[in-house]
Amino acid sequence: MSWIGDKMERFRGVPNPYFTLHITAKFLFGVGLGVLLATWLPIWTGWVFIIAALLIAIPSVRIVLRR
Numbered sequence: 674m675s676w677i678g679d680k681m682e683r684f685r686g687v688p689n690p691y692f693t694l695h696i697t698a699k700f701l702f703g704v705g706l707g708v709l710l711a712t713w714l715p716i717w718t719g720w721v722f723i724i725a726a727l728l729i730a731i732p733s734v735r736i737v738l739r740r
Contacts (some may be wrong), residue, residue: 683737691733698730 687695705722 680737687736688734690738694729695733696720698726700735701726701729 701722705719705724706724707719708722709719
């Protein structure tokens, strides 16, 4: 199995709470990036969403990328 296939299998095996956190992090990252690109809110607001997304994604990423 390739490296990507192995990581996909691990991602499928992530428990539901971590999967929900992963999806929430992706959503917050998208919102933060959208806010940065739109620039209709203060610039720091977008960075707050992106940093929150990265912090929320840590548990699920650790499960998927572990050896």
